[in-house]
Amino acid sequence: MTSTLTSTAHRLDELHRSTDRRDRFRLPAGVVYLDGNSLGALPSAVTAVVTDVVERQWGQDLIASWNTHDWWGAQTRVGDAIGAIVGAAPGQVVCSDSTSVNLFKAIAGAPSLRPGRTVVLTDPDSFPTDLYIAESACRTANLTLELVPPAEAAQRIDELGTDLLVATYSSVDYRTGELWDLPGITRAAHAVGGLVCWDLCHSAGVLDVALDAHEVDLAVGCGYKYLNGGPGAPAFLHVAHRHQGDFRQPLTGWNGHATPFAMSPDYVPAPGISRGRVGTPPLLSMLALEAALTAYDGLGLADLRRRSLSLTGFLLDCLDVLVPDVAVATPREEARRGSQVSLRHPHAYAVVQALIARGVIGDFREPDIVRLGFAPLYLSHADVLRAAEHLAAVLRGGEHTRPEHRARATVT
Amino acid sequence: MTSTLTSTAHRLDELHRSTDRRDRFRLPAGVVYLDGNSLGALPSAVTAVVTDVVERQWGQDLIASWNTHDWWGAQTRVGDAIGAIVGAAPGQVVCSDSTSVNLFKAIAGAPSLRPGRTVVLTDPDSFPTDLYIAESACRTANLTLELVPPAEAAQRIDELGTDLLVATYSSVDYRTGELWDLPGITRAAHAVGGLVCWDLCHSAGVLDVALDAHEVDLAVGCGYKYLNGGPGAPAFLHVAHRHQGDFRQPLTGWNGHATPFAMSPDYVPAPGISRGRVGTPPLLSMLALEAALTAYDGLGLADLRRRSLSLTGFLLDCLDVLVPDVAVATPREEARRGSQVSLRHPHAYAVVQALIARGVIGDFREPDIVRLGFAPLYLSHADVLRAAEHLAAVLRGGEHTRPEHRARATVT
Numbered sequence: 001m002t003s004t005l006t007s008t009a010h011r012l013d014e015l016h017r018s019t020d021r022r023d024r025f026r027l028p029a030g031v032v033y034l035d036g037n038s039l040g041a042l043p044s045a046v047t048a049v050v051t052d053v054v055e056r057q058w059g060q061d062l063i064a065s066w067n068t069h070d071w072w073g074a075q076t077r078v079g080d081a082i083g084a085i086v087g088a089a090p091g092q093v094v095c096s097d098s099t100s101v102n103l104f105k106a107i108a109g110a111p112s113l114r115p116g117r118t119v120v121l122t123d124p125d126s127f128p129t130d131l132y133i134a135e136s137a138c139r140t141a142n143l144t145l146e147l148v149p150p151a152e153a154a155q156r157i158d159e160l161g162t163d164l165l166v167a168t169y170s171s172v173d174y175r176t177g178e179l180w181d182l183p184g185i186t187r188a189a190h191a192v193g194g195l196v197c198w199d200l201c202h203s204a205g206v207l208d209v210a211l212d213a214h215e216v217d218l219a220v221g222c223g224y225k226y227l228n229g230g231p232g233a234p235a236f237l238h239v240a241h242r243h244q245g246d247f248r249q250p251l252t253g254w255n256g257h258a259t260p261f262a263m264s265p266d267y268v269p270a271p272g273i274s275r276g277r278v279g280t281p282p283l284l285s286m287l288a289l290e291a292a293l294t295a296y297d298g299l300g301l302a303d304l305r306r307r308s309l310s311l312t313g314f315l316l317d318c319l320d321v322l323v324p325d326v327a328v329a330t331p332r333e334e335a336r337r338g339s340q341v342s343l344r345h346p347h348a349y350a351v352v353q354a355l356i357a358r359g360v361i362g363d364f365r366e367p368d369i370v371r372l373g374f375a376p377l378y379l380s381h382a383d384v385l386r387a388a389e390h391l392a393a394v395l396r397g398g399e400h401t402r403p404e405h406r407a408r409a410t411v412t
Numbered sequence: 413m414t415s416t417l418t419s420t421a422h423r424l425d426e427l428h429r430s431t432d433r434r435d436r437f438r439l440p441a442g443v444v445y446l447d448g449n450s451l452g453a454l455p456s457a458v459t460a461v462v463t464d465v466v467e468r469q470w471g472q473d474l475i476a477s478w479n480t481h482d483w484w485g486a487q488t489r490v491g492d493a494i495g496a497i498v499g500a501a502p503g504q505v506v507c508s509d510s511t512s513v514n515l516f517k518a519i520a521g522a523p524s525l526r527p528g529r530t531v532v533l534t535d536p537d538s539f540p541t542d543l544y545i546a547e548s549a550c551r552t553a554n555l556t557l558e559l560v561p562p563a564e565a566a567q568r569i570d571e572l573g574t575d576l577l578v579a580t581y582s583s584v585d586y587r588t589g590e591l592w593d594l595p596g597i598t599r600a601a602h603a604v605g606g607l608v609c610w611d612l613c614h615s616a617g618v619l620d621v622a623l624d625a626h627e628v629d630l631a632v633g634c635g636y637k638y639l640n641g642g643p644g645a646p647a648f649l650h651v652a653h654r655h656q657g658d659f660r661q662p663l664t665g666w667n668g669h670a671t672p673f674a675m676s677p678d679y680v681p682a683p684g685i686s687r688g689r690v691g692t693p694p695l696l697s698m699l700a701l702e703a704a705l706t707a708y709d710g711l712g713l714a715d716l717r718r719r720s721l722s723l724t725g726f727l728l729d730c731l732d733v734l735v736p737d738v739a740v741a742t743p744r745e746e747a748r749r750g751s752q753v754s755l756r757h758p759h760a761y762a763v764v765q766a767l768i769a770r771g772v773i774g775d776f777r778e779p780d781i782v783r784l785g786f787a788p789l790y791l792s793h794a795d796v797l798r799a800a801e802h803l804a805a806v807l808r809g810g811e812h813t814r815p816e817h818r819a820r821a822t823v824t
Binding site for chain 2: 026027028031033035038039041042046047050051053054055057058059060062063064065071097098099100101104108124127128129131132133135136137139140141222224230231232233234235250251252253254255257260261262263264265267278279280281282283284285286288356361363365366
């Protein structure tokens with residue numbers, strides 16, 4: 001049976017040859033990296049750029065680099081590069097701060113776009129920072145937070161009608177990998193004159209998000225997962241063109257001012273997406289992200305989505321054959337599957353550790369999730385088969401019951 | 413006369429030999445860099461660290477680096493290193509976000525420490541981002557902002573009495589280089605039971621700030637000026653130990669949670685200064701800053717302050733001799749002088765450009781300021797004399813009237 005899977009892997013890798021960008025990444029030998037949804041692998045282009053930024057731009061050209069190397073334009077330039085990946089035309093995305101900070105801007109800024117509306121809708125099972133920030137932004141801006149699962153969001157939006165300010169959801173569930181209905185929830189919010197804010201942390205760079213096509217109002221996301229920008233790479237904020245004139249956000253730092261160097265005492269927001277800027281951005285990290293994004297050059301996200309679905313689908317096929325009794329938490333239906341396959345196992349933590357010991361790197365999420373992320377740029381179907389084989393060997397051999405794999409590290 | 417100045421420069425450089433760290437920095441040949449208050453020079457230690465972070469930690473060790481290289485502890489570890497430089501015992505400073513974002517946390521968080529008080533005092537001539545953020549934080553948190561020059565702050569605090577929530581001032585005026593009375597304003601605020609929040613952007617790393625000794629409550633500052641962390645290096649937030657238990661700030665990201673990986677739906681702030689954390693920090697920039705701070709190892713800030721005063725004092729002496737009619741905006745009195753000398757000139761922009769053409773890098777600030785920052789770690793008295801000589805030559809030769817020096821670039 002494995003020989004059939006091997007030939008299928010080979011055939012699928014040939015079929016998706018045009019979206020294989022493995023040669024643009026540096027990965028340790030012998031590793032199958034299924035954690036690109038936590039920290040993307042190192043793109044080869046990054047090293048030379050970072051060295052140049054440190055030694056020549058900072059070290060030699062010093063303060064002049066703000067002009068000569070257009071450091072000043074980095075936030076919108078990198079924003080546009082991200083925009084191209086999430087389907088937003090130039091001028092709608094700014095690279096800035098962290099996802100948490102950007103979500104605060106988006107939610108606390110939403111009333112400027114729909115004055116008088118007060119209800120913010122979000123997922124009770126959202127990534128915790130999204131919940132924490134939504135609660136705090138609502139408290140800060142005198143809004144009412146309502147927790148409604150994404151599957152019920154459209155109906156609740158319809159009931160809320162003109163009370164709805166903004167529905168803010170993650171496009172993909174960070175635990176189960178379930179893909180929520182971005183177009184449907186967006187349409188529902190618009191039908192009552194409300195807004196949406198999508199968290200794209202687990203979809204930017206792997207799904208054909210198509211923000212413009214779906215008329216998404218606001219979005220946020222991070223730079224260090226599938227966008228491969230490096231640890232803690234700056235995040236992004238998207239504000240659709242039609243909203244930018246009215247959008248006001250509370251983090252009114254000088255970088256978002258219309259004339260930052262006039263040093264005027266009154267805050268006048270910059271025209272366009274630049275009003276999402278706050279303070280001076282961390283340029284080593286931001287320019288590393290810019291270099292990383294070149295791994296996407298010339299790729300269509302629809303093609304990459306097909307590759308991603310083929311990879312996750314092939315894992316499910318492999319599991320059917322090699323580990324038929326494992327519990328899969330991710331929907332099998334393609335339209336409901338992100339670029340991730342999550343398994344449930346009572347000893348999930350130890351399973352992840354045993355896999356890591358075999359060079360298959362995934363991660364654990366409370367309470368019982370083995371989370372495998374699929375970064376289609378650098379993963380092959382052959383990698384997927386190896387991962388499935390290692391998983392079968394771990395479970396068959398009871399490796400997850402060994403004490404060294406069950407002992408918890410402080411941070412995972 | 414110049415020969416006297418030359419021998420004085422030589423004598424002073426010998427006198428301050430123990431605080432000369434020029435060999436720990438890379439600067440272009442022939443440059444006198446007087447812009448370390450805008451972007452600090454490149455410390456030699458940074459290059460190897462950044463390469464290691466990119467190639468080995470990120471590229472090879474991947475997600476495991478959060479534990480094996482203690483990425484998770486970077487924000488408080490770098491915070492403590494900054495704390496040592498600003499006179500705060502460990503556990504009171506976190507490296508995070510930008511100065512603007514940290515100031516928002518501090519001001520919007522102040523009511524948690526002094527419930528019921530509503531007046532925030534700040535400088536009408538503060539660095540604009542401080543004004544913008546103070547206005548926005550006050551609007552957000554229903555506080556009243558009052559603009560009072562720092563010279564009048566103590567008196568106004570006395571009048572306000574128990575209405576005072578927090579007096580937030582820059583320790584050094586970014587334009588004139590005037591050093592404000594941090595101990596006096598702090599005492600005045602405490603006398604009425606209020607708080608202070610000091611912006612240390614232009615004093616961290618060059619003044620003996622002594623936060624603990626003066627019982628400062630809150631402070632913020634940036635990492636890319638005198639701390640030499642590189643372009644847009646992360647900033648810092650200081651919250652004194654005695655306030656940490658009560659301190660609540662509105663940017664409640666998961667990195668500031670007591671148990672971030674439990675993924676619990678309710679926000680419980682971490683104990684200690686970690687509650688100042690928000691999202692995942694930009695580690696390339698943050699670990700570059702950490703490497704940069706090693707240039708301070710073994711130095712006492714009181715000694716460095718003496719060196720800084722000697723450097724700025726020597727510039728004033730040189731100007732007296734070489735350019736006696738130039739208008740000096742910075743107080744001559746040592747107790748009122750930061751690590752900066754600002755000159756006023758009707759063609760200040762062109763003077764700065766003409767100096768840059770001669771390898772003396774300072775910067776221009778609206779409307780008429782030639783701003784010369786003194787980074788004592790890598791500046792010598794011989795450098796100072798060269799700068800003064802070049803300034804004399806520029807003004808004598810009318811170089812600042814040349815069209816190429818008067819044409820404004822978009823960003824300076």
